[in-house]
Amino acid sequence: MTTAPVQAAPATVARTARTADRQPGARLVTRDLSACYGGFVAVRDVNLVIEPRAVTALIGPSGCGKSTVLRTLNRMHEVAPGAGVSGSVHLNGQDLYAPEVDPVNVRRTVGMVFQRPNPFPTMSVYENVVAGLRLGGTRRRRREHDDVVEEALRGAHLWHEVKDRLRRPGASLSGGQQQRLCIARAIAVRPAVLLMDEPCSALDPISTLAIEQLLASLRTDYTIVIVTHNMQQAARVSDTTAFFNVTEPGGPGRLVETGPTARMFTAPADPATADYLGGRFG
Amino acid sequence: MSRVETYATAALVEDALRGQRLPGWAAPAAAGLAVMTALLLAVATPVDGVAGTAVVAVLLFVGLQTAWSVRVEGRRHAVDRLATTAVHAAFLAAVLPLLSVLVTLIAKGIRAMSGEFLTTSMRGVSPTSAGGGLYHALIGTLEQVGIAVLLAIPLGVLAAIYLVEYGQHAGHRGFARAVGFVVDVMTGVPSVVVGLFVYTALVLTLGLGRSGLAASVALTILMLPMVVRSCEEMLRVVPDELREASYALGVPRWRTIVRVVVPTAMGGIVTGAMLAVARAAGETAPLLLTTFLSKSVNADPTNGPQAALPTFLWDQIASSTPASVDRAWGAALVLVLVVTALYLTARILARTTGVKR
Numbered sequence: 001m002t003t004a005p006v007q008a009a010p011a012t013v014a015r016t017a018r019t020a021d022r023q024p025g026a027r028l029v030t031r032d033l034s035a036c037y038g039g040f041v042a043v044r045d046v047n048l049v050i051e052p053r054a055v056t057a058l059i060g061p062s063g064c065g066k067s068t069v070l071r072t073l074n075r076m077h078e079v080a081p082g083a084g085v086s087g088s089v090h091l092n093g094q095d096l097y098a099p100e101v102d103p104v105n106v107r108r109t110v111g112m113v114f115q116r117p118n119p120f121p122t123m124s125v126y127e128n129v130v131a132g133l134r135l136g137g138t139r140r141r142r143r144e145h146d147d148v149v150e151e152a153l154r155g156a157h158l159w160h161e162v163k164d165r166l167r168r169p170g171a172s173l174s175g176g177q178q179q180r181l182c183i184a185r186a187i188a189v190r191p192a193v194l195l196m197d198e199p200c201s202a203l204d205p206i207s208t209l210a211i212e213q214l215l216a217s218l219r220t221d222y223t224i225v226i227v228t229h230n231m232q233q234a235a236r237v238s239d240t241t242a243f244f245n246v247t248e249p250g251g252p253g254r255l256v257e258t259g260p261t262a263r264m265f266t267a268p269a270d271p272a273t274a275d276y277l278g279g280r281f282g
Numbered sequence: 283m284s285r286v287e288t289y290a291t292a293a294l295v296e297d298a299l300r301g302q303r304l305p306g307w308a309a310p311a312a313a314g315l316a317v318m319t320a321l322l323l324a325v326a327t328p329v330d331g332v333a334g335t336a337v338v339a340v341l342l343f344v345g346l347q348t349a350w351s352v353r354v355e356g357r358r359h360a361v362d363r364l365a366t367t368a369v370h371a372a373f374l375a376a377v378l379p380l381l382s383v384l385v386t387l388i389a390k391g392i393r394a395m396s397g398e399f400l401t402t403s404m405r406g407v408s409p410t411s412a413g414g415g416l417y418h419a420l421i422g423t424l425e426q427v428g429i430a431v432l433l434a435i436p437l438g439v440l441a442a443i444y445l446v447e448y449g450q451h452a453g454h455r456g457f458a459r460a461v462g463f464v465v466d467v468m469t470g471v472p473s474v475v476v477g478l479f480v481y482t483a484l485v486l487t488l489g490l491g492r493s494g495l496a497a498s499v500a501l502t503i504l505m506l507p508m509v510v511r512s513c514e515e516m517l518r519v520v521p522d523e524l525r526e527a528s529y530a531l532g533v534p535r536w537r538t539i540v541r542v543v544v545p546t547a548m549g550g551i552v553t554g555a556m557l558a559v560a561r562a563a564g565e566t567a568p569l570l571l572t573t574f575l576s577k578s579v580n581a582d583p584t585n586g587p588q589a590a591l592p593t594f595l596w597d598q599i600a601s602s603t604p605a606s607v608d609r610a611w612g613a614a615l616v617l618v619l620v621v622t623a624l625y626l627t628a629r630i631l632a633r634t635t636g637v638k639r
Contacts, residue, residue: 107532122636123638185527
């Protein structure tokens with residue numbers, strides 16, 4: 001592929017054409033990040049550094065705001081009516097919430113995979129993969145689309161299973177295949193960061209294993225943030241773990257501590273982290 | 283646990299799980315008995331006639347089956363049979379009149395059908411004589427409904443998109459509520475009142491004169507609320523997950539609506555729109571006020587009275603001679619065929635864009 005990089009409004013949120021071009025990788029830094037739904041503050045004062053080309057796991061009990069934090073990282077949080085954000089999220093130094101930044105460009109740079117597989121029901125496997133390119137208005141020739149589809153499906157470890165049925169409906173695949181199709185769809189637009197919101201919670205153990213192996217191969221190219229309810233999964237796939245907790249019922253969630261996964265699971269600094277990871281609550 | 287206890291448990295389980303059921307021939311037998319008794323009663327008592335006998339037979343069947351079932355199977359199974367019978371009876375009550383209408387329509391309408399009937403107008407044909415046709419009315423209906431479709435469906439779909447995709451957001455809620463209210467009020471306006479409105483507003487005040495176009499405007503006003511409401515329902519059931527999936531790929535909202543939300547809802551939108559078309563195609567009162575009648579072909583919808591199938595039918599029935607009544611049945615059949623053809627075409631078109639199976 002020889003497509004020139006497309007310049008987006010602020011240069012630092014530019015889309016890069018090849019994964020190999022992104023030598024430094026994308027580092028996300030949140031500063032005093034708070035997010036609310038209407039009057040309810042879901043999470044407060046999060047200061048988190050997400051390192052490039054690594055998997056960062058966000059864990060914690062239900063209602064601790066980990067999914068909300070994830071959705072602030074690509075400005076999906078504000079899609080819900082009444083939702084608001086304060087503080088900042090910097091991607092390689094550029095504030096994603098600066099007034100001149102277009103959320104559409106943010107989402108092209110920071111991709112997302114959801115809890116439940118959600119392929120577009122009107123589209124085939126092939127069309128699902130190129131949906132981001134076609135609907136995003138990037139005009140390309142057919143041949144280029146063919147290349148993108150194969151590369152993305154190979155990247156999502158799905159190519160061998162679907163290469164003979166690219167014209168079949170995306171919804172005709174099994175649940176695990178659909179989720180990998182959604183990952184292929186997300187990486188086909190060549191984001192720098194991949195956000196995953198409990199991507200395995202609706203899947204069986206075999207599909208979960210397939211996704212976890214996929215994560216291991218994706219982390220060499222992408223900055224990955226994964227929200228998971230499953231502590232063992234966090235231990236298996238992540239390099240860094242961030243533990244969120246909610247102390248009073250109905251109160252905002254907070255980031256308790258963050259650190260290398262191995263240290264978090266063996267020698268956590270905060271007693272709440274030790275209690276949660278030890279299975280004493282949550 | 284001892285052996286004896288185990289056996290006792292097994293016996294208990296068998297007793298608890300097994301139950302007496304009516305044999306398979308019980309329901310047909312009860313039905314046969316009920317019908318025969320009803321026929322005997324019809325002969326022996328003043329309760330007779332087809333409808334009376336049928337009602338007696340059904341009631342006897344229900345009573346007989348329920349009593350038998352309660353004795354043998356117990357209360358729960360008896361209630362189940364009662365509900366099953368009620369559902370089947372309701373199904374027949376709904377379908378039989380519909381079938382009757384269709385059969386009558388085809389049987390009587392086919393008599394008038396001929397090449398001449400479809401290709402000539404009523405120009406120079408007196409109501410009492412045979413011959414003539416509905417070509418002028420067919421042209422009129424196709425043009426009037428066609429223009430109404432071009433006006434009502436884009437307007438209705440856009441209004442529904444506004445209500446569902448934008449109306450939830452701060453700053454739009456008040457206006458969206460007002461639009462929703464107006465649509466509800468429009469649903470309740472009788473078609474003759476819409477005809478009067480178009481007559482006074484367009485035909486008289488604006489000087490449009492009686493024309494197919496005035497009729498199209500009246501039909502548009504009648505179709506609009508149906509299109510908006512049905513389309514709105516269909517857009518609301520499109521899962522938010524699909525919208526989010528599209529936004530997360532960096533697709534702007536308008537393209538998400540055009541390329542993801544509307545195609546996903548396409549099947550339902552088309553069905554709703556075609557129901558509105560079917561209703562508009564059969565409207566008579568507003569046409570009489572806005573375009574009146576014509577015996578000859580007028581292919582120009584902007585100028586002068588135009589015939590239409592419902593007004594043709596009404597006119598022929600009003601003449602009430604054997605020849606004109608035949609023509610009326612023929613017109614009714616053609617009207618149903620036109621609506622069916624439109625519906626099938628729309629479904630086939632929708633299949634290319636809708637949900638893949």
